[in-house]
Amino acid sequence: MELSPAEQLEFDRLKNTIASEYAKFGFTPIDTPVLERAEVLLAKAGGDTEKQLYRFKKGDTDIAMRFDLTVPLARYVAEHYNDLVFPFRRSHIAKVYRGERPQKGREREFYQCDIDIIGHDSLDINYDAEIVQVIYSVICKLSLGKFKIKLNNRKILTGLISWLGNSNTVDILRVIDKVEKIPTSLFEKELGNFGLDQPQIDTIKQFITVKGDPEEVIAKLRSFGIDNEQFTDGIVELETVVRMTEELGVPKQNLTVDPSIARGLDYYTGTVYETFLVNHPELGSIASGGRYDNLADCYTKQKLPGVGASIGLTRLFSQIKEAGIIKFDKKNVADVVILPLSEKEIGEASKLAQKLRQNNIKTDIFLSDTPIKKKFRYADQIGIPYTVVVGADEVKNQKFTLQNMLTGDKKLITADEIIKILS
Amino acid sequence: MELSPAEQLEFDRLKNTIASEYAKFGFTPIDTPVLERAEVLLAKAGGDTEKQLYRFKKGDTDIAMRFDLTVPLARYVAEHYNDLVFPFRRSHIAKVYRGERPQKGREREFYQCDIDIIGHDSLDINYDAEIVQVIYSVICKLSLGKFKIKLNNRKILTGLISWLGNSNTVDILRVIDKVEKIPTSLFEKELGNFGLDQPQIDTIKQFITVKGDPEEVIAKLRSFGIDNEQFTDGIVELETVVRMTEELGVPKQNLTVDPSIARGLDYYTGTVYETFLVNHPELGSIASGGRYDNLADCYTKQKLPGVGASIGLTRLFSQIKEAGIIKFDKKNVADVVILPLSEKEIGEASKLAQKLRQNNIKTDIFLSDTPIKKKFRYADQIGIPYTVVVGADEVKNQKFTLQNMLTGDKKLITADEIIKILS
Numbered sequence: 001m002e003l004s005p006a007e008q009l010e011f012d013r014l015k016n017t018i019a020s021e022y023a024k025f026g027f028t029p030i031d032t033p034v035l036e037r038a039e040v041l042l043a044k045a046g047g048d049t050e051k052q053l054y055r056f057k058k059g060d061t062d063i064a065m066r067f068d069l070t071v072p073l074a075r076y077v078a079e080h081y082n083d084l085v086f087p088f089r090r091s092h093i094a095k096v097y098r099g100e101r102p103q104k105g106r107e108r109e110f111y112q113c114d115i116d117i118i119g120h121d122s123l124d125i126n127y128d129a130e131i132v133q134v135i136y137s138v139i140c141k142l143s144l145g146k147f148k149i150k151l152n153n154r155k156i157l158t159g160l161i162s163w164l165g166n167s168n169t170v171d172i173l174r175v176i177d178k179v180e181k182i183p184t185s186l187f188e189k190e191l192g193n194f195g196l197d198q199p200q201i202d203t204i205k206q207f208i209t210v211k212g213d214p215e216e217v218i219a220k221l222r223s224f225g226i227d228n229e230q231f232t233d234g235i236v237e238l239e240t241v242v243r244m245t246e247e248l249g250v251p252k253q254n255l256t257v258d259p260s261i262a263r264g265l266d267y268y269t270g271t272v273y274e275t276f277l278v279n280h281p282e283l284g285s286i287a288s289g290g291r292y293d294n295l296a297d298c299y300t301k302q303k304l305p306g307v308g309a310s311i312g313l314t315r316l317f318s319q320i321k322e323a324g325i326i327k328f329d330k331k332n333v334a335d336v337v338i339l340p341l342s343e344k345e346i347g348e349a350s351k352l353a354q355k356l357r358q359n360n361i362k363t364d365i366f367l368s369d370t371p372i373k374k375k376f377r378y379a380d381q382i383g384i385p386y387t388v389v390v391g392a393d394e395v396k397n398q399k400f401t402l403q404n405m406l407t408g409d410k411k412l413i414t415a416d417e418i419i420k421i422l423s
Numbered sequence: 424m425e426l427s428p429a430e431q432l433e434f435d436r437l438k439n440t441i442a443s444e445y446a447k448f449g450f451t452p453i454d455t456p457v458l459e460r461a462e463v464l465l466a467k468a469g470g471d472t473e474k475q476l477y478r479f480k481k482g483d484t485d486i487a488m489r490f491d492l493t494v495p496l497a498r499y500v501a502e503h504y505n506d507l508v509f510p511f512r513r514s515h516i517a518k519v520y521r522g523e524r525p526q527k528g529r530e531r532e533f534y535q536c537d538i539d540i541i542g543h544d545s546l547d548i549n550y551d552a553e554i555v556q557v558i559y560s561v562i563c564k565l566s567l568g569k570f571k572i573k574l575n576n577r578k579i580l581t582g583l584i585s586w587l588g589n590s591n592t593v594d595i596l597r598v599i600d601k602v603e604k605i606p607t608s609l610f611e612k613e614l615g616n617f618g619l620d621q622p623q624i625d626t627i628k629q630f631i632t633v634k635g636d637p638e639e640v641i642a643k644l645r646s647f648g649i650d651n652e653q654f655t656d657g658i659v660e661l662e663t664v665v666r667m668t669e670e671l672g673v674p675k676q677n678l679t680v681d682p683s684i685a686r687g688l689d690y691y692t693g694t695v696y697e698t699f700l701v702n703h704p705e706l707g708s709i710a711s712g713g714r715y716d717n718l719a720d721c722y723t724k725q726k727l728p729g730v731g732a733s734i735g736l737t738r739l740f741s742q743i744k745e746a747g748i749i750k751f752d753k754k755n756v757a758d759v760v761i762l763p764l765s766e767k768e769i770g771e772a773s774k775l776a777q778k779l780r781q782n783n784i785k786t787d788i789f790l791s792d793t794p795i796k797k798k799f800r801y802a803d804q805i806g807i808p809y810t811v812v813v814g815a816d817e818v819k820n821q822k823f824t825l826q827n828m829l830t831g832d833k834k835l836i837t838a839d840e841i842i843k844i845l846s
Contacts, residue, residue: 002499004506005451005513012452024780026757026787026807028428029435033532034457034518035477054458054486056479058522063477076425083427085754085805089787090428095457099481109456119791126769126790133773137780247770249777331508334449346549347670350556354672357447357560364449364512367549368542382508384449 001107001314006328006383011317014142018113018311019093021138025130027091027115032072034095038064043298044071052098065097069114070267070295070308077118078299086120087127093313107314116308118295123305125237128271128291129244131309135275135287136250138311144286144325146278149250150258151214153238154268154290156221157259159231160207168194170266176208177262208260214242217257234270241271269293271307283319287311332382334364335422336402339375341391349390352400355415361422379405388418424530424737429751429806434740437565441536441734442516444561448553450514450538455495457518461487466721467494475521488520492537493690493718493731500541501722509543510550516736530737539731541718546728548660551694551714552667554732558698558710559673561734567709567748569701572673573681574637576661576694577713579644580685582654583630591617593689599631600685631683637665640680657693664694692716694730706742710734755805757787758845762798764814772813775823778838784845802828811841 003011019029038055041064055064066072069092077084093113100108115134117127132149139147157176161169175190182190191201203224210220218239238257245255263272269292274285289309296304320326336356340349349365356363364384366375372389379387389401402418403410411417426434442452461478464487478487489495492515500507516536523531538557540550555572562570580599584592598613605613614624626647633643641662661680668678686695692715697708712732719727743749759779763772772788779786787807789798795812802810812824825841826833834840 002455002502003453004503005453006506008453009451011454023756023785024783026755026760026785028432028754028756030426030428030431031434032425035520035532054479054481056477058477079425080427083429083754085801087791087801089755097458109458124791126766126792130788130790244769248773249770331451331506332449332512333446333451337449343549346667347672350671360447362446362449365553367553368510368547369549378508378510 001110001318004328004331006331007321009330009333010326010328011313014317015093015111015113015313017141018138018313019091021134021141022091022093022113022115025089025115025134025137027089027134029091029093030073030076031092031094032066032069032076034065034097035063036066036072036075038062040075040299041066041071044074048100049098052100054097054099067098068096069094069112069310070116073114073116073118074296074304075299077304078296078302081300081302086118087123088118089115090118091115107318110312110314113311113313114308115310116295116306118304118306121303121305123307125240125271125291126244128237128241128307129248131289131307132241132245132255132273133248133250135273135289135309136254139275139287144277144320145280147254147275147286148256148278149254149273149275149287150256150261151238151241151245151271151273152257152259152261153234153241153271154262155230155234155270156238157234157262159226159228159234160204160224162228162230163226164196164200164203166195166200172196172204173262174264176204176260177264179208179260210259213252214255214257217259218242221259237270263288263290267292273309280319280323280325283316283323286316330383330385332364332384334362334382334384336361336386336388336418337364337366337379337382337384338388338390339366339372339379341372341389341394343369345390345392345395348395352388352390352415352418356419356422359419359423361419386422424533424741427751427754429754430744432753432756433749433751434736437740438516438534438536438736440564441561441736442514444564445514445516445536445538445557448512448538448557448560450512450557452514452516453496453499454515454517455489455492455499457488457520458486459489459495459498461485463498463722464489464494467497471523472521475523477520477522490521491519492517492535492733493539496537496539496541497719497727498722500727501719501725504723504725509541510546511541512538513541514538530741533735533737536734536736537731539718539729541727541729544726544728546730548663548694548714549667551660551664551730552671554712554730555664555668555678555696556671556673558696558712558732559677562698562710567700567743568703570677570698570709571679571701572677572696572698572710573679573684574661574664574668574694574696575680575682575684576657576664577685577691578653578657578693579661579682580657582649582651582657583627583647585651585653586649587619587623587626589618589623595619595627596685597687599627599683600687602631602683633682636675637678637680640682641665644682660693686711686713690715696732703742703746703748706739706746709739709742753806753808755787755807757785757805757807759784759809759811759841760787760789760802760805760807761811761813762789762795762802764795764812764817766792768813768815768818771818775811775813775838775841779842779845782842782846784842809845 053064171194268290272290275287291307295306338349338353340346353363353365387403394400399412594617691713695713698710714730718729761772761776763769776786776788810826817823822835
C-alpha cells in the first residue's frame with residue numbers, strides 16, 4: 001500500500017491516535033529490527049507463516065523479515081530481560097511482512113499496532129480486562145461509529161470439545177474460528193472431518209450461537225452441564241473479565257460475550273476477544289487479541305505469561321476507505337500558507353511564520369518569485385485552509401490579511417489575532 | 424540497533440521532535456514500502472550502494488530493500504505526479520537498509536529523517552535557504568549544544584577544477600569531501616592520482632581552507648581570479664543563499680561558508696551543506712543535504728529539480744549516547760502510576776486514571792492483587808515520577824495521596840489538583 005499525500009495524512013492521523021492512546025495507558029513503545037536471523041523467526045513460525053516468510057542470505061547469514069510483532073517481542077523480552085520491570089507494558093506500531101498472494105485488502109507489507117502486558121511467572125487476570133479497556137478507548141477515539149467487543153475464553157471451548165470426548169482440539173478451534181466466514185454445510189463437513197458426529201456438531205452449533213447479555217450467555221453456557229475443570233475455569237475467568245471490564249468503565253453496550261470467538265492462532269490459552277463495527281460487520285474484526293500462558297518459551301527459561309491486542313491498521317484503513325467512513329480533504333499538512341507579496345517581504349513573512357510555528361501552527365511559506373495569483377493557486381490546489389498575504393503595507397502597519405480559502409472571508413488583523421484564530 | 428525501553432523513549436523523543444518540526448514547516452509526511460522492485464532501486468544505485476543492497480527473489484519477483492529515502496521519493500513523485508502540487512514539500516522518517524560490514528556507529532538497519540522540496544521545471548533558490556532554516560530549527564530543538572551549518576556550492580568547486588584544466592571532476596570532489604577524514608599526505612596523493620600537479624594541489628588546499636565570515640570567505644574565493652561561468656554562478660547562488668538564510672532568521676553565529684564541503688554523492692549540483700556540533704566535531708556532519716537538478720530522470724520525463732536535507736538519526740543517537748550528551752532517566756512512558764489499595768478500589772482508581780488520561784497525563788494503573796509494598800516497588804523500579812494511592816478513605820473523601828517518587832513528598836489532594844500538578 002502506498003498512499004497519496006491526502007490519504008497519508010489521514011492514515012497518520014489514525015496511527016498517531018492509536019499511538020497516543022496506547023501511551024496514555026502507560027504502554028512504552030519499543031522498536032525492533034525488521035530483519036531477524038531466520039532461525040529466530042522460524043522457531044515460532046508455522047504453516048502458512050513459514051511459507052510466507054521473506055527469507056534470504058547475505059554473506060553467511062540466514063536472514064528473514066518479521067511476519068508479526070509478537071515473535072520479535074518474545075525475543076526482545078528474553079534478550080532485555082534484565083532491563084525490564086514486570087508487568088512490562090509495551091506498545092509496538094510497525095510494519096510486518098508476509099509474502100502471500102496479493103488480495104484485496106491484504107497487503108504483503110502492512111502495519112500492526114500491538115500492545116501487550118507481560119508478567120513474570122504470573123499475570124493477574126485483571127490485565128485481560130485492561131487490554132479490553134484500551135481497545136475500547138482506542139476505537140472510540142478513531143470515530144468509526146458504533147462497535148462491539150466480543151469476549152470469550154478458549155478454556156470454555158476446549159472444555160466443551162473435551163466433554164464431547166474429542167481430542168482434535170486445535171483443529172476444531174480453527175474450524176469454529178471460521179464459522180462466520182464459511183457456509184454452514186462446509187462448517188459441518190469440516191467438523192465431521194475431525195471425528196464429530198451430527199449430534200455433537202449440533203451441540204457445538206447450539207453452544208456457539210448462544211446470545212444475550214454477558215450474564216445470560218454465561219448462565220446458558222453453564223446449563224450445558226459440562227463438568228470438567230477447563231470449562232469451569234474458563235467460565236470463572238470470563239466472569240471475572242466481564243466484571244472487571246465494566247469496573248474499568250467500558251459501557252455495557254460495547255461489550256458482549258460470544259462463545260464462537262476462538263481466534264485462529266495456537267498460542268492463546270484463555271481470554272480471547274475481537275472487535276466489530278456494528279454498521280460494518282463485513283469488515284471482520286478490527287482489533288483482536290487474548291491471553292497466552294508463556295510468551296518466550298523458545299528463547300528463555302523464564303515463564304512469561306501475557307495478554308495483548310493488535311490492530312491491523314493497513315487493512316483497517318483500506319477497508320474504511322472503501323466503506324466511505326473516512327474522507328480526504330487535505331493534501332498538505334500545513335494549516336496556513338504565508339504569501340509574501342514580493343522578495344522584499346520575505347524576511348517579515350518569515351518572522352510571522354516563525355511566530356505561528358512557535359504556537360504550534362503548521363505554517364508553509366511560498367518563496368518563489370511569481371505573480372500573487374500563482375501563489376494563491378498553490379494554496380488552493382493543495383487544500384490549505386488559510387492564507388496570509390504579507391506586502392509592504394502589511395509590514396508597515398503590522399496587520400496582515402488572513403483569508404479563509406473555503407469561504408473567501410478576509411480579515412486585516414495582527415499576528416496575535418491570527419494565532420488566536422488558527423490555534 | 425535495538426534499544427532498552429529507557430533508551431527507546433529518548434530515541435522517540437528525538438524522532439518526534441524532528442517530525443514535529445518538519446510538520447511545523449508544512450512538510451507533508453509520506454510513507455513508501457521498504458521493499459521495491461530491484462530494478463527501480465538499481466536504476467539509481469551505484470558502487471558501494473549496489474553491493475550493499477539486500478536483494479532477493481520471491482516467486483518470480485526480483486525484490487530489494489531500499490538503501491535510502493531519495494530513490495523511493497523519485498519513484499513516488501514520478502508515480503503520483505498527478506496527485507501532487509508543486510513545490511511539493513515532503514518529509515519521510517523511516518528505516519533504510521545497507522548490508523555493509525558492521526562497524527561502530529554504522530548499523531545495517533537505520534533511520535533517516537529526510538525533507539525535500541521538489542519543484543516542477545524550476546525551483547526558486549530561496550528554497551535552498553529554507554531547508555537550511557529548517558535544519559537550524561530542528562537542531563536547536565534537539566538541544567545538542569552549539570552548532571554550525573557549513574554552506575557551500577558545488578559549482579564553485581567544479582569551476583575551480585575546470586579552471587585548473589582538469590576534467591576528473593567527480594573523483595576530485597570525492598577526495599575533497601574526505602579532506603577532514605584522511606591525513607594530508609594521503610589527501611595530496613589521491614589528488615595527484617587524478618592528474619593534479621603540486622602547485623595545483625596547493626591551490627586546492629589554499630582554496631578549501633579559506634576561513635572567515637561568509638562575506639569575507641566569498642571575497643577571498645573571488646580573489647582567486649577564476650573566470651568561468653560555473654564558478655561565477657556558484658558564487659552568486661551562494662551569496663543569495665547566505666543572504667536569504669539570514670533573512671529567514673538563522674543567526675549569523677550558526678552559519679559559515681566552508682569551501683571544502685563537497686558531499687560525496689554525485690547527484691548534488693548546486694548548494695550543499697553539512698552541520699557540525701561545535702563541542703563534538705568528531706561526530707562529523709549530523710545533518711546534510713543540497714540541491715539537485717533533476718530528481719526522477721530515471722522514472723519520468725518531467726524535469727523535477729529539488730533541494731533537501733537528511734538527518735541520520737540512528738547514527739546520531741548512538742554517537743550522542745556515547746558522547747554523554749543524552750541521559751536515560753525514565754524506563755516507562757507513564758507520568759504517574761495509580762495504585763489501588765485493594766481490588767475493591769479498582770473501579771474508583773480507574774475513574775481517576777481516566778480523568779488524568781483525558782488531560783493528556785500518561786497514566787499507568789497497577790492491577791495485580793499484591794501487598795502495597797510490591798506496588799510501590801514497581802513504580803520505583805520503572806522510574807515513574809509520581810504515584811497516587813487509592814484506598815477506601817481516599818474514595819470516601821475524594822482526596823488522594825500524590826507522592827513524588829524522587830523527593831518522597833506526599834500530598835492529600837483532589838483529582839483536579841493532581842491534574843494541575845502533573846500537567
